[in-house]
Amino acid sequence: MSQTASRQRLPATSSRWSLVFVRLALGIPMLISGVGKVLAIGPKSMGIAGFAGFLASLGVPLPTIAAWGVGLLELVGGILLLVGLAVRVTSALVAINMLVATVLVHLPNGYPATSGGIELTLALTLVAVALVVSGPGALSVEYALRDQDDLSSDSSQSRSTEG
Numbered sequence: 001m002s003q004t005a006s007r008q009r010l011p012a013t014s015s016r017w018s019l020v021f022v023r024l025a026l027g028i029p030m031l032i033s034g035v036g037k038v039l040a041i042g043p044k045s046m047g048i049a050g051f052a053g054f055l056a057s058l059g060v061p062l063p064t065i066a067a068w069g070v071g072l073l074e075l076v077g078g079i080l081l082l083v084g085l086a087v088r089v090t091s092a093l094v095a096i097n098m099l100v101a102t103v104l105v106h107l108p109n110g111y112p113a114t115s116g117g118i119e120l121t122l123a124l125t126l127v128a129v130a131l132v133v134s135g136p137g138a139l140s141v142e143y144a145l146r147d148q149d150d151l152s153s154d155s156s157q158s159r160s161t162e163g
Contacts, residue, residue, distance in 0.1 A: 023081045026127045029092060031078025037071035058104055081131075084101025084140020088132050096130035108134055 036044030037051045046054070049065050055063035074097070077090045102121040113119035136142045 016138035016143075019131070019134055020084075020139045021154040022096060022127060022131060022134075023136065023140070026091070026124060026131060027078045027081030028075045029078075029124065030081060034071055034073070034075025037067065038075045043063065056076065060104075070097060084136040084142050087136035087140065087142060091131035095125050095132060098122075098125040098128060118126050 032042055033044050036042045036046050037048060039045075040047030040050075046073060048064070051071060052064040052067035055066050058063055060066050073093055077094055080086050080090045081094075098121045102118050102125060106116060106118040106121050108118040109118075111117045
């Protein structure tokens with residue numbers, strides 16, 4: 001009997017913990033891209049002015065505002081994904097961001113990432129959608145806060161039934 005219970009518990013437990021790696025797979029590239037856009041440092045350093053110029057060359061309206069929006073989404077969103085806070089909302093915004101990048105920038109270059117194609121941005125879009133559907137997983141601030149809320153509601157319910 002305990003072997004059956006253990007088998008039933010394993011998929012739920014492993015899927016909750018595997019989401020940590022999914023968040024890392026999305027959060028790390030977002031953070032690195034955001035640091036490059038907003039702070040102009042790191043391997044993808046472009047700065048807001050450089051990124052706004054790139055967006056203007058694509059015909060994006062209000063390119064400076066768009067550059068700040070995308071840069072802050074990637075920077076702050078990357079941090080939120082790494083710690084596991086507001087994961088579904090952040091992932092939805094990142095999915096939209098990556099889908100726009102896929103269509104606007106990478107689609108004309110074909111599939112391979114080595115030629116600037118859709119391979120990476122499409123994968124990041126799908127990872128973001130997976131997090132929208134699944135949520136943050138076990139090792140996250142959201143999970144810790146939810147557990148804390150559950151504990152406090154359990155203790156308040158037990159106090160109200162005792163009195």
